Amino acid sequence: xxxxxxxxxxxxxxxxxxxxxxxxxxxxxxxxxxxxxxxxxxxxxxxxxxxxxxxxxxxxxxxxxxxxxxxxxxxxxxxxxxxxxxxxxxxxxxxxxxxxxx
Amino acid sequence: xxxxxxxxxxxxxxxxxxxxxxxxxxxxxxxxxxxxxxxxxxxxxxxxxxxxxxxxxxxxxxxxxxxxxxxxxxxxxxxxxxxxxxxxxxxxxxxxxxxxxxxxxxxxxxxxxxxxxxxxxxxxxxxxxxxxxxxxxxxxxxxxxxxxxxxxxxxxxxxxxxxxxxxxxxxxxxxxxxxxxxxxxxxxxxxxxxxxxxxxxxxxxxxxxxxxxxxxxxxxxxxxxxxxxxxxxxxxxxxxxxxxxxxxxxxxxxxxxxxxxxxxxxxxxxxxxxxxxxxxxxxxxxxxxxxxxxxxxxxxxxxxxxxxxxxxxxxxxxxxxxxxxxxxxxxxxxxxxxxxxxxxxxxxxxxxxxxxxxxxxxxxxxxxxxxxxxxxxxxxxxxxxxxxxxxxxxxxxxxxxxxxxxxxxxxxxxxxxxxxxxxxxxxxxxxxxxxxxxxxxxxxxxxxxxxxxxxxxxxxxxxxxxxxxxxxxxxxxxxxxxxxxxxxxxxxxxxxxxxxxxxxxxxxxxxxxxxxxxxxxxxxxxxxxxxxxxxxxxxxxxxxxxxxxxxxxxxxxxxxxxxxxxxxxxxxxxxxxxxxxxxxxxxxxxxxxxxxxxxxxxxxxxxxxxxxxxxxxxxxxxxxxxxxxxxxxxxxxxxxxxxxx
Numbered sequence: 184x185x186x187x188x189x190x191x192x193x194x195x196x197x198x199x200x201x202x203x204x205x206x207x208x209x210x211x212x213x214x215x216x217x218x219x220x221x222x223x224x225x226x227x228x229x230x231x232x233x234x235x236x237x238x239x240x241x242x243x244x245x246x247x248x249x250x251x252x253x254x255x256x257x258x259x260x261x262x263x264x265x266x267x268x269x270x271x272x273x274x275x276x277x278x279x280x281x282x283x284x285x
Numbered sequence: 286x287x288x289x290x291x292x293x294x295x296x297x298x299x300x301x302x303x304x305x306x307x308x309x310x311x312x313x314x315x316x317x318x319x320x321x322x323x324x325x326x327x328x329x330x331x332x333x334x335x336x337x338x339x340x341x342x343x344x345x346x347x348x349x350x351x352x353x354x355x356x357x358x359x360x361x362x363x364x365x366x367x368x369x370x371x372x373x374x375x376x377x378x379x380x381x382x383x384x385x386x387x388x389x390x391x392x393x394x395x396x397x398x399x400x401x402x403x404x405x406x407x408x409x410x411x412x413x414x415x416x417x418x419x420x421x422x423x424x425x426x427x428x429x430x431x432x433x434x435x436x437x438x439x440x441x442x443x444x445x446x447x448x449x450x451x452x453x454x455x456x457x458x459x460x461x462x463x464x465x466x467x468x469x470x471x472x473x474x475x476x477x478x479x480x481x482x483x484x485x486x487x488x489x490x491x492x493x494x495x496x497x498x499x500x501x502x503x504x505x506x507x508x509x510x511x512x513x514x515x516x517x518x519x520x521x522x523x524x525x526x527x528x529x530x531x532x533x534x535x536x537x538x539x540x541x542x543x544x545x546x547x548x549x550x551x552x553x554x555x556x557x558x559x560x561x562x563x564x565x566x567x568x569x570x571x572x573x574x575x576x577x578x579x580x581x582x583x584x585x586x587x588x589x590x591x592x593x594x595x596x597x598x599x600x601x602x603x604x605x606x607x608x609x610x611x612x613x614x615x616x617x618x619x620x621x622x623x624x625x626x627x628x629x630x631x632x633x634x635x636x637x638x639x640x641x642x643x644x645x646x647x648x649x650x651x652x653x654x655x656x657x658x659x660x661x662x663x664x665x666x667x668x669x670x671x672x673x674x675x676x677x678x679x680x681x682x683x684x685x686x687x688x689x690x691x692x693x694x695x696x697x698x699x700x701x702x703x704x705x706x707x708x709x710x711x712x713x714x715x716x717x718x719x720x721x722x723x724x725x726x727x728x729x730x731x732x733x734x735x736x737x738x739x740x741x742x743x744x745x746x747x748x749x750x751x752x753x754x755x756x757x758x759x760x761x762x763x764x765x766x767x768x769x770x771x772x773x774x775x776x777x778x779x780x781x782x783x784x785x786x787x788x789x790x791x792x793x794x795x796x797x798x799x800x801x802x803x804x805x806x807x808x809x810x811x812x813x814x815x816x817x818x819x820x821x822x823x824x825x826x827x828x829x830x831x832x833x834x835x836x837x838x839x840x841x842x843x844x845x846x847x848x849x850x851x852x853x854x855x856x857x858x859x860x861x862x863x864x865x866x867x868x869x870x871x872x873x874x875x876x877x878x879x880x881x882x883x884x885x886x887x888x889x890x891x892x893x894x895x896x897x898x899x900x901x902x903x904x905x906x907x908x909x910x911x912x913x914x915x916x917x918x919x920x921x922x923x924x925x926x927x928x929x930x
Binding site: 202205206207209277278280281282284 | 907
């Protein structure tokens with residue numbers, strides 16, 4: 184087992200945990216944290232490929248920095264949405280936010 | 286004016302075909318509130334048209350061949366439908382008749398319609414009619430003729446329903462429109478038959494080809510009979526004749542112009558227009574002859590019993606049109622057209638005279654006009670008598686000459702039954718027209734009624750002219766002109782004949798025989814016809830004019846027959862029943878059901894399907910964010926599987 188596949192395995196596990204969390208948690212904050220996990224899994228993939236395969240080492244790092252920036256922005260927006268939802272529903276449980284039911 | 290064509294003939298024809306239309310448009314759009322201006326525009330336009338028509342008649346009088354101007358209108362592979370003008374002897378004659386009568390009637394209307402709130406509208410419709418009729422008359426092809434034929438029908442509808450606030454008038458307009466349309470369906474099918482079977486709708490081409498035998502005989506017969514349906518509708522022939530008496534709901538000048546002199550004669554004109562085409566099919570001619578005969582006799586019987594002065598003339602119009610159709614169908618091209626010409630003159634005269642009486646006494650009932658002192662209106666009374674003499678066919682009035690010509694043609698026909706019918710018709714015509722004259726001339730009334738009427742009307746009538754001023758004279762002048770025409774037109778028979786027939790070799794043979802054969806038989810016929818006419822007049826005098834006459838009519842002794850005649854042979858009842866049965870219970874029912882079940886049902890069904898479908902699909906939307914996410918992940922998984930494997 185070479186070192187690239189180790190990184191890839193760890194990243195896949197991280198991503199899957201995040202996905203599982205997003206699908207299973209009913210708490211919006213929990214879902215947000217899980218999304219961060221998924222983003223980090225993807226980030227790890229980028230860095231691993233950059234380290235072992237890419238001819239130009241700077242590209243993957245720039246990508247990773249971008250994703251971190253996006254994750255920060257996403258967290259800010261997500262938290263503000265959650266805040267707005269809490270003000271309305273007095274709860275951050277997604278089961279309470281079912282206005283779109285047909 | 287650079288854009289005007291330099292050919293004066295074409296300019297004149299163009300003027301006839303556009304000016305009245307422009308005048309209608311101007312009146313309807315701009316000058317409706319200004320009655321005098323509208324009237325001046327319309328009368329001015331028709332005056333120019335009259336000048337153009339006379340100019341055309343005089344310049345092209347000796348033209349060796351028809352003058353034709355055409356522009357391609359519809360071109361589809363090898364079929365070309367032209368639009369333009371065909372100026373030959375027949376169309377020029379008819380154009381002049383239309384222009385003259387339209388002009389006189391429009392002048393007359395200045396007096397008759399004076400003070401009517403819809404004065405401008407009336408003149409707009411008159412212009413519409415003049416435009417449609419004149420363009421129809423000079424049409425070179427059947428399709429153009431058909432289009433303007435329909436426009437003439439529209440003008441007729443609008444003018445019959447002119448007093449639209451009157452229920453019976455609007456009903457009569459509708460009836461006229463629908464009944465003539467019934468015939469026009471046949472006409473249109475006939476045009477299609479000719480187009481399919483021959484491929485050309487040019488009138489001259491059709492005539493030549495039919496004479497030369499280039500068209501299949503079955504096509505000619507079918508086409509001619511179908512086109513004759515249009516004639517039946519427009520000229521109020523036998524099965525469709527009841528619309529014309531009802532059309533008398535319109536103003537009297539309209540009746541004079543459209544429903545006696547020109548528009549209803551359009552059917553006869555159409556028949557003479559394509560006379561060689563008709564003549565090529567003996568079967569179609571036989572059908573037309575029978576229909577014409579039935580019409581002539583039926584309409585005469587109806588005129589025996591009515592007391593409405595306009596209705597009498599309406600029935601006589603129907604009957605005279607039947608005469609013309611008979612003459613054409615028996616091969617007498619000239620006799621038919623000649624009778625059309627003289628009839629246009631004297632029938633317009635009769636209607637316009639009646640109009641003066643109606644205007645004066647505000648009633649259509651001939652007995653009341655008589656009691657009111659109708660005979661004191663000297664000018665119209667004399668003119669009306671002139672018209673009635675012409676209608677009855679008494680020498681030397683124009684009707685005498687044309688009726689003789691027709692009887693001469695009928696005498697040539699192998700079946701003498703038609704000659705007998707013609708003679709009978711002539712006698713009946715004399716009887717009913719003089720029944721009317723004697724009713725007005727020798728009124729009968731109870732003493733008190735008489736004195737009452739003397740008081741009411743006596744003083745006004747004596748100085749009719751001075752009292753009524755320009756209103757009366759606007760009506761009197763056209764009447765006097767027409768009376769003069771009626772007096773002298775008959776003596777121009779030979780001129781007219783040589784004028785018309787120079788270009789009609791097809792019927793020339795017939796006419797030559799008829800004209801050349803001034804033998805004993807002809808004079809015998811002449812004397813018989815005049816005797817019958819005079820006999821009819823005398824019989825009418827015995828019953829209605831004579832001092833001891835009962836003014837009841839011999840028909841009073843046969844109440845059943847009288848009821849039959851008065852109810853127009855129950856033709857209207859028949860149509861009513863047929864309408865109820867066929868349309869209201871048959872078609873309408875089916876269509877209503879179709880509307881409710883199929884169309885409404887279909888739209889309701891679509892709505893229900895949409896709503897139901899939406900509802901069914903909405904169960905998929907649980908509102909749980911994470912179920913959607915699961916679905917998304919699953920979909921991505923499936924996509925990966927599909928594309929990766």
